Amino acid sequence: MNLNRRDFLKFAGATTATAALTSLPIKAEATEHFTGHPDRKGILVDTSLCIGHNCRRCEFACAKENYLPTPDKPPEDASVFDQRRRTHPDQFTVINRFPGRSEDMPVYAKKQCMHCDEPACASACLVGAFKKTPEGAVTYDASVCIGCRYCMVACPFDIPTYEYNSALHPRVRKCTFCFETKLKEGKAPACVEACPREVMTFGKREDLIKVARQKIARNPDKYVDHIYGEHEVGGTSWMYLSPVPFDSIGMRTDLGTTPYPELTRNYLSAAPLVMAIWPSFFLTLYLFNKRKDQIAAEENGKHKEESA
Numbered sequence: 001m002n003l004n005r006r007d008f009l010k011f012a013g014a015t016t017a018t019a020a021l022t023s024l025p026i027k028a029e030a031t032e033h034f035t036g037h038p039d040r041k042g043i044l045v046d047t048s049l050c051i052g053h054n055c056r057r058c059e060f061a062c063a064k065e066n067y068l069p070t071p072d073k074p075p076e077d078a079s080v081f082d083q084r085r086r087t088h089p090d091q092f093t094v095i096n097r098f099p100g101r102s103e104d105m106p107v108y109a110k111k112q113c114m115h116c117d118e119p120a121c122a123s124a125c126l127v128g129a130f131k132k133t134p135e136g137a138v139t140y141d142a143s144v145c146i147g148c149r150y151c152m153v154a155c156p157f158d159i160p161t162y163e164y165n166s167a168l169h170p171r172v173r174k175c176t177f178c179f180e181t182k183l184k185e186g187k188a189p190a191c192v193e194a195c196p197r198e199v200m201t202f203g204k205r206e207d208l209i210k211v212a213r214q215k216i217a218r219n220p221d222k223y224v225d226h227i228y229g230e231h232e233v234g235g236t237s238w239m240y241l242s243p244v245p246f247d248s249i250g251m252r253t254d255l256g257t258t259p260y261p262e263l264t265r266n267y268l269s270a271a272p273l274v275m276a277i278w279p280s281f282f283l284t285l286y287l288f289n290k291r292k293d294q295i296a297a298e299e300n301g302k303h304k305e306e307s308a
């Protein structure tokens with residue numbers, strides 16, 4: 001597997017964090033030994049069915065379900081597709097437009113967290129803020145997050161975003177798979193329910209793979225012969241079908257099938273001692289700076305009280 005600079009940084013982020021774990025008494029919810037929850041759910045996204053323009057109901061439903069601001073531009077405003085959008089703290093899913101087989105047949109693709117089977121974000125997190133649940137979602141616990149943002153560096157799909165504008169308690173933000181309100185009770189997420197075209201199929205991941213294979217077999221001219229997410233980075237809960245090659249709808253096709261946590265583990269076993277020491281050094285530095293800021297804030301508060 002070739003690693004370019006961007007991959008290396010992601011890989012190094014995960015490595016750094018995991019190496020730190022080897023020398024610190026912090027328990028992380030790393031999933032290197034994930035053996036799979038056989039009944040975990042997934043979503044199959046059939047991009048050939050999405051109409052995008054004049055719809056984006058999935059975006060609006062997601063915002064409502066997760067108490068996020070309503071998306072700025074209304075469904076009829078096609079200018080939203082002029083740029084390739086990525087998710088951000090106020091929007092956990094976006095629809096982007098890509099050239100299709102002909103000019104009048106664009107392909108619209110939904111983007112959100114892929115809910116990886118062996119998530120790099122969980123592996124990179126120093127405090128175990130991310131967990132792969134038996135239901136299939138990768139959840140995030142803001143109450144333990146220290147804001148190091150290794151998860152953002154580690155994610156191969158560029159999904160976690162950070163509330164830089166929040167001065168008090170900034171959180172990492174990403175699609176929740178509607179875990180608390182829907183998935184936990186076996187229900188389909190809000191975006192799936194809102195879609196008028198049944199672009200997304202919710203079900204047991206294993207069954208969805210069968211459905212996807214059948215679709216491809218029955219319509220070989222309609223789909224590229226590949227289920228994106230079946231094997232990428234060790235498999236993801238969200239999977240895709242497409243009428244055009246996946247790299248032309250903004251999906252990375254250079255990720256390989258090895259789970260990122262496994263890459264990290266293999267690398268660490270061959271890494272020189274210095275690689276195990278540096279991360280601890282950076283974490284210590286981080287904690288030291290955090291404590292320094294805290295003391296400065298406390299002293300500042302005292303000064304204000306004394307001079308009042």
Ligand code: SF4
Pocket residue numbers: 049050051052053055056057058059095108110194195196197198199200
């Ligand atoms: S609601 Fe369905 S058809 Fe509409 S944009 Fe979203 S995925 Fe596409």
Ligand code: SF4
Pocket residue numbers: 113114115116119120121122138154155156157158159160174
């Ligand atoms: S897509 Fe990124 S944020 Fe989502 S589970 Fe995978 S590694 Fe984590």
Ligand code: SF4
Pocket residue numbers: 061062063065066092093112174175176177178189190191192
């Ligand atoms: S699963 Fe829930 S949080 Fe994720 S994109 Fe759909 S509606 Fe949004």
